[in-house]
Amino acid sequence: xxxxxxxxxxxxxxxxxxxxxxxxxxxxxxxxxxxxxxxxxxxxxxxxxxxxxxxxxxxxxxxxxxxxxxxxxxxxxxxxxxxxxxxxxxxxxxxxxxxxxxxxxxxxxxxxxxxxxxxxxxxxxxxxxxxxxxxxxxxxxxxxxxxxxxxxxxxxxxxxxxxxxxxxxxxxxxxxxxxxxxxxxxxxxxxxxxxxxxxxxxxxxxxxxxxxxxxxxxxxxxxxxxxxxxxxxxxxxxxxxxxxxxxxxxxxxxxxxxxxxxxxx
Amino acid sequence: xxxxxxxxxxxxxxxxxxxxxxxxxxxxxxxxxxxxxxxxxxxxxxxxxxxxxxxxxxxxxxxxxxxxxxxxxxxxxxxxxxxxxxxxxxxxxxxxxxxxxxxxxxxxxxxxxxxxxxxxxxxxxxxxxxxxxxxxxxxxxxxxxxxxxxxxxxxxxxxxxxxxxxxxxxxxxxxxxxxxxxxxxxxxxxxxxxxxxxxxxxxxxxxxxxxxxxxxxxxxxxxxxxxxxxxxxxxxxxxxxxxxxxxxxxxxx
Numbered sequence: 001x002x003x004x005x006x007x008x009x010x011x012x013x014x015x016x017x018x019x020x021x022x023x024x025x026x027x028x029x030x031x032x033x034x035x036x037x038x039x040x041x042x043x044x045x046x047x048x049x050x051x052x053x054x055x056x057x058x059x060x061x062x063x064x065x066x067x068x069x070x071x072x073x074x075x076x077x078x079x080x081x082x083x084x085x086x087x088x089x090x091x092x093x094x095x096x097x098x099x100x101x102x103x104x105x106x107x108x109x110x111x112x113x114x115x116x117x118x119x120x121x122x123x124x125x126x127x128x129x130x131x132x133x134x135x136x137x138x139x140x141x142x143x144x145x146x147x148x149x150x151x152x153x154x155x156x157x158x159x160x161x162x163x164x165x166x167x168x169x170x171x172x173x174x175x176x177x178x179x180x181x182x183x184x185x186x187x188x189x190x191x192x193x194x195x196x197x198x199x200x201x202x203x204x205x206x207x208x209x210x211x212x213x214x215x216x217x218x219x220x221x222x223x224x225x226x227x228x229x230x231x232x233x234x235x236x237x238x239x240x241x242x243x244x245x246x247x248x249x250x251x252x253x254x255x256x257x258x259x260x261x262x263x264x265x
Numbered sequence: 266x267x268x269x270x271x272x273x274x275x276x277x278x279x280x281x282x283x284x285x286x287x288x289x290x291x292x293x294x295x296x297x298x299x300x301x302x303x304x305x306x307x308x309x310x311x312x313x314x315x316x317x318x319x320x321x322x323x324x325x326x327x328x329x330x331x332x333x334x335x336x337x338x339x340x341x342x343x344x345x346x347x348x349x350x351x352x353x354x355x356x357x358x359x360x361x362x363x364x365x366x367x368x369x370x371x372x373x374x375x376x377x378x379x380x381x382x383x384x385x386x387x388x389x390x391x392x393x394x395x396x397x398x399x400x401x402x403x404x405x406x407x408x409x410x411x412x413x414x415x416x417x418x419x420x421x422x423x424x425x426x427x428x429x430x431x432x433x434x435x436x437x438x439x440x441x442x443x444x445x446x447x448x449x450x451x452x453x454x455x456x457x458x459x460x461x462x463x464x465x466x467x468x469x470x471x472x473x474x475x476x477x478x479x480x481x482x483x484x485x486x487x488x489x490x491x492x493x494x495x496x497x498x499x500x501x502x503x504x505x506x507x508x509x510x511x512x513x514x515x516x517x518x
Contacts, residue, residue: 087313087314088311088313088314089314109308109309109314111307111308111309114307114309115309116309116311125313132327132329135327147331148331152331152332152333152334153333154333155330155331155332155333156330156331157328157329157330157331158328158329158330158331159326159327159328160326160327160328161324161325161326161327162323162324162325162326163322163323163324164321164322164323164324165322166321167317167321171314171317171318171321173323208317209317210313210316210317210323211323211324211325212325213325213326213327216327216328216329217327217328217329218327219325219327220325222313224313224314
């Protein structure tokens with residue numbers, strides 16, 4: 001229930017789509033974790049449940065009305081992913097998880113009619129700024145090396161550079177090289193988001209970003225979307241539901257093309 | 266026979282109607298778009314996405330020059346002078362509590378010096394012995410009968426004159442005309458007494474003896490020494506000769 005807002009009746013089909021995704025995901029995980037003492041985590045590692053207190057009537061109705069419905073592809077449970085907002089273009093899932101190299105999880109622009117599906121999402125476009133002092137702290141956190149934390153005894157010129165070495169097909173940064181004086185590190189995918197933590201400890205919203213420098217001392221990261229970007233964009237699904245699309249349009253005809261719905265219980 | 270066939274067909278119809286999954290798996294093929302909306306995807310251009318897709322590489326660079334901070338401006342200088350010592354012992358706690366108590370009660374600074382295992386509590390920063398003696402007398406009459414005057418390094422605020430000297434890259438001593446260490450033996454406001462003392466000292470020590478007048482005081486000095494070590498050696502012989510209150514005056518005084 002915590003995965004998606006359930007306070008607006010117009011979001012009902014998005015909730016149904018989410019319920020089917022969650023069910024498909026859980027059943028697939030259950031099959032893969034047969035020998036474990038549990039099947040799924042109740043948080044971001046699998047799905048954010050929120051407990052009984054997060055239940056509400058609309059959410060429960062969405063679950064009941066899709067009772068037993070799952071997404072399938074070639075007679076198997078489909079591999080489903082979802083995220084908050086894709087920033088206008090979804091990620092090729094195989095880039096993040098090689099096992100998810102399936103036809104329905106390829107990168108595509110997330111367009112509905114004449115607009116991007118999640119253009120109303122709070123993190124559709126974002127900008128983060130990092131001063132050299134903040135970057136020094138981040139380097140210290142990750143490499144235990146700092147240029148600013150030690151006393152300055154001689155005039156020293158320090159240098160920081162960030163280079164995008166490779167992007168995925170969706171344009172998301174796959175490899176990022178950071179050089180800080182005599183230290184160089186190369187970060188990949190989620191490690192990039194974890195590195196650029198803000199002062200409240202929050203990671204970078206996504207790896208769909210561009211770099212620039214403001215003056216000599218501030219790194220500007222302009223980005224789009226929130227989350228890994230593979231599979232269903234939750235803000236996009238909400239928009240589609242609001243516009244009147246049905247849950248199977250959201251799933252089968254838009255975010256997971258080539259899959260089909262099936263009732264398994 | 267016809268009746269049996271009809272019964273069987275009826276039974277199958279009822280069975281399927283009640284539980285269709287008993288005979289077939291319900292499968293919803295690819296759903297038809299039955300949305301109330303007609304929609305058609307068009308490729309949209311977006312400056313942000315287009316820029317990212319057209320330029321895979323990206324680069325940003327920052328620079329900063331770190332300059333050592335200027336040396337802090339000293340607020341005090343250390344010179345020879347006098348303090349009143351009220352305690353010397355191994356008990357650091359007692360020394361600390363005395364310092365705390367006296368800091369509340371007195372205007373003069375109270376110091377703890379740790380020398381040769383001893384914790385010494387000293388009060389004041391006096392240029393001249395009579396000033397320290399005055400405090401000593403007051404302390405002796407109030408709680409500290411064992412107070413005594415000691416010659417030591419004291420801390421005095423740096424004056425504007427010192428700051429000017431520092432900014433001209435000269436040491437404070439350079440601004441003082443007298444560049445020798447000397448031993449002050451006596452200070453009095455009686456000129457006749459000062460002259461008698463002068464003659465007396467000249468006869469006892471084979472060293473230059475002279476006086477200088479500061480306000481109403483005549484200060485009588487012995488010797489002009491280049492090093493403190495040399496002065497300290499001479500001071501001992503002067504004190505042995507009965508001038509126990511004699512002390513060293515540094516060139517920067």
